[in-house]
Amino acid sequence: MTGYSSPAAGNRLFRRLFSLVLAIGLAVTGLPQATAAPAPPPSMEFPFARGQWAYSGGIHTDTGENGGVQNAIDLLPTDRRVRAAAAGTARRIDCPGKQGVPWLKIDHGNGWATGYYQTKDISVYDGQWINAGQEVGWVGTALDACGGANVGEHLHLTLWKDGRPNSWHDMWLSGYKITTEPRQWSGRFDTPDGRIIWLPADFRYS
Numbered sequence: 001m002t003g004y005s006s007p008a009a010g011n012r013l014f015r016r017l018f019s020l021v022l023a024i025g026l027a028v029t030g031l032p033q034a035t036a037a038p039a040p041p042p043s044m045e046f047p048f049a050r051g052q053w054a055y056s057g058g059i060h061t062d063t064g065e066n067g068g069v070q071n072a073i074d075l076l077p078t079d080r081r082v083r084a085a086a087a088g089t090a091r092r093i094d095c096p097g098k099q100g101v102p103w104l105k106i107d108h109g110n111g112w113a114t115g116y117y118q119t120k121d122i123s124v125y126d127g128q129w130i131n132a133g134q135e136v137g138w139v140g141t142a143l144d145a146c147g148g149a150n151v152g153e154h155l156h157l158t159l160w161k162d163g164r165p166n167s168w169h170d171m172w173l174s175g176y177k178i179t180t181e182p183r184q185w186s187g188r189f190d191t192p193d194g195r196i197i198w199l200p201a202d203f204r205y206s
């Protein structure tokens with residue numbers, strides 16, 4: 001009687017092997033989950049210089065149609081100069097059928113991008129590295145861009161993730177927390193010093 005072939009010993013061996021296989025399986029399947037964690041958005045600033053008044057027309061969908069992702073904010077700084085919300089690579093995007101009238105997008109990495117629709121006199125070239133806060137052009141109208149409703153000069157600042165519109169809800173610009181509302185062209189900023197700005201509104205960006 002050696003004991004090696006006893007049912008009890010066989011069960012112990014089977015349990016040990018089963019535990020080992022389970023542990024390896026968990027380790028292998030755990031790896032892709034760990035690397036698939038969503039990349040956080042870049043640290044973003046308002047796309048214009050501090051020390052001036054600005055107007056925000058509120059948060060809304062890119063096309064202005066109800067029911068979609070609210071990834072656009074209308075902004076009009078007093079000096080009308082548009083700056084990069086974060087560092088990244090400039091993408092001049094041509095409008096179909098409107099050659100020579102591109103609109104500007106900046107890729108920030110990890111699939112995040114900001115769009116600067118209605119920027120005119122774009123001063124950066126396609127593929128150019130842009131520093132955070134760098135001037136990229138001037139506030140224009142839909143007539144300066146690829147079309148849309150012409151409701152006066154302002155920047156239509158959009159947020160994108162992996163090529164799809166990403167809501168501004170719970171995002172931050174210069175430490176202002178953004179909250180969207182179901183109604184279009186509304187929403188609120190919670191300022192770093194504890195004030196609430198209900199949009200649309202003028203606000204001092206100091």
Ligand SMILES: [Zn+2]
Pocket residue numbers: 060072073074155156157
């Ligand atoms: Zn807009």
